[in-house]
Amino acid sequence: MQRRRLILALAAMWVVPSMANASPEASAPEAAWVTMTGVGLPVFIDGRVRNHIFVEMKLHLKAGFAVEKVRAKDTVMRDALVREGHRRSFGMADNWNRIDERALATVVMQIAATHLGRGNVVRVEIVRQTPRRRVRTVPVAPAR
Numbered sequence: 001m002q003r004r005r006l007i008l009a010l011a012a013m014w015v016v017p018s019m020a021n022a023s024p025e026a027s028a029p030e031a032a033w034v035t036m037t038g039v040g041l042p043v044f045i046d047g048r049v050r051n052h053i054f055v056e057m058k059l060h061l062k063a064g065f066a067v068e069k070v071r072a073k074d075t076v077m078r079d080a081l082v083r084e085g086h087r088r089s090f091g092m093a094d095n096w097n098r099i100d101e102r103a104l105a106t107v108v109m110q111i112a113a114t115h116l117g118r119g120n121v122v123r124v125e126i127v128r129q130t131p132r133r134r135v136r137t138v139p140v141a142p143a144r
Helices: 002-020 067-072 074-087 101-116
Strands: 033-045 048-061 095-099 121-131
Touching (some): 033 067, 048 095, 095 121
Antiparallel strands (some): 033 048
């Protein structure tokens, strides 16, 4: 009986200080992210649609920003992105199977600032790009 009490007392002495040393950051709200999947963007070169790329993105939110607010605006943001994708091509001139990730992330950040408020989306990460079909890139002859 004495041995059990001794073991339990030692265990309690070991656990309690480790709980007191826990970092205060653990109680702070974590930064969240939201995934936007299946956004189809056309790749057009010289006025012709060469391919469609389906993009999956992660929107990294600032700490404490509600994920539900982003999900409520998902369709509006998706619509704005598709409209912008039809105004200008995000496709790369040298590879019709890829999207220019930097240009796309910049536009998504602008759209997020408009619909969710400036600074609520910290970063946009392009997770996956899936071309509708594999297309061989043909060099376009310069205009004379």
